[in-house]
Amino acid sequence: MVSYKELGLVNTREMFKKAVAGGYAIPAFNFNNMEQLQAIIQASAETKSPVILQVSKGARNYANQTLLRYMAEGAVEYAKELGWEHPQIVLHLDHGDSFELCKSCVDMGFSSVMIDASSLPYEENIALTKKVVDYAHQYDVTVEAELGVLAGVEDEVSAEESHYTRPEEVIDFATRTGCDSLAISIGTSHGAYKFKPEQCTRDPKTGRLVPPPLAFNVLHEIEKKLPGFPIVLHGSSSVPQEYVDIINAHGGKLPDAVGIPEEQLREAAKSAVCKINIDSDSRLAMTAAIRKVFDEKPGEFDPRKYLGPARDEMKKLYMHKIVNVLGSDGKAE
Ligand SMILES: [Zn+2]
Secondary structure (H helix, E strand, C coil): CCCHHHHCCCCCHHHHHHHHHHCCCEEEEECCCHHHHHHHHHHHHHHCCCEEEEECHHHHHHHCHHHHHHHHHHHHHHHHHCCCCCCCEEEEEEEECCHHHHHHHHHCCCCEEEECCCCCCHHHHHHHHHHHHHHHHCCCCEEEEEECCCECCCCCCCCCHHHCCCHHHHHHHHHHHCCCEEEECCCCECCCECCCHHHCEECCCCCCEECCCCCHHHHHHHHHHCCCCCEEECCCCCCCHHHHHHHHHCCCCCCCCECCCHHHHHHHHCCCEEEEEECHHHHHHHHHHHHHHHHHCCCCCCHHHHHHHHHHHHHHHHHHHHHHHHCCCCCCC
8 A cells, every 4th residue: 555645746636626716727648658647747737737647548558557656756756856846746537437446546646536437326336436436535546537428439329409418416425425526527538539520510611620629518507506616627638630630641541530528628627627638639740749750751761850859849838738728727836
């Protein structure tokens, strides 16, 4: 058993309280390799932004959970080396799907875990979430829960109202589980194809897809029921068209990839939404940079010569998100 406090990590409690009061949101960036982690820490240190490092199921399978934990510990020291005197870094389990997994993360030094039991019936979601909260809180680890079903790319009915979080359930859910934050569904979705072309309109000038707006009415109703309670948005990449264009211009094939417009995320960050998850955008930045090198310099075979530019591009993206979308810069001096 190792406490995250010994590793120099923090939980989300104070961070979220300040973010809700201050009208900004904390970036939650997924990582599964060194270059991504370096870019996240460089961007956070340079902007003095609190940051949440997220480890997903895919990342655990790809890179190994233990190794990722040690990388996060190293990230704290790296941040200090970069001149960030008091780094505020959370190590968070993204989409934990069982009590055992959440417990193992708490025991190995994660400072925050998500238990996603949103696919279970309501009462079972409450029971499992409460079990995780009871365990995690003994060690001052914060817990994110989920209520409502996030739209999926393959989901035929993803835009239907029934998938949104039901505001009438949130007080009961938060009270009975004791969770510290709540992921809700208001129209965001995972992946680089968040909407089907038939769900969108098309900009007549550019021919680009314009996605349907987020359900701000649902968000505002939830805020009214739970004033000041930390709200989380998953699946909030914007799928920047510049990256999609670079990828497609250099041999890639991402037709009609579409995300959540940044203005809408900026709007959400001003509300009780205090954690915004971004994963796909970083993948796109990395892929765009690598494809460009491969296409323009076919003789290059030193991985540092393409992973280096990929890292620079990701750092640029993270800084843009922190400063221009979430507003978290300067909040962790
Ligand atoms: Zn998610």
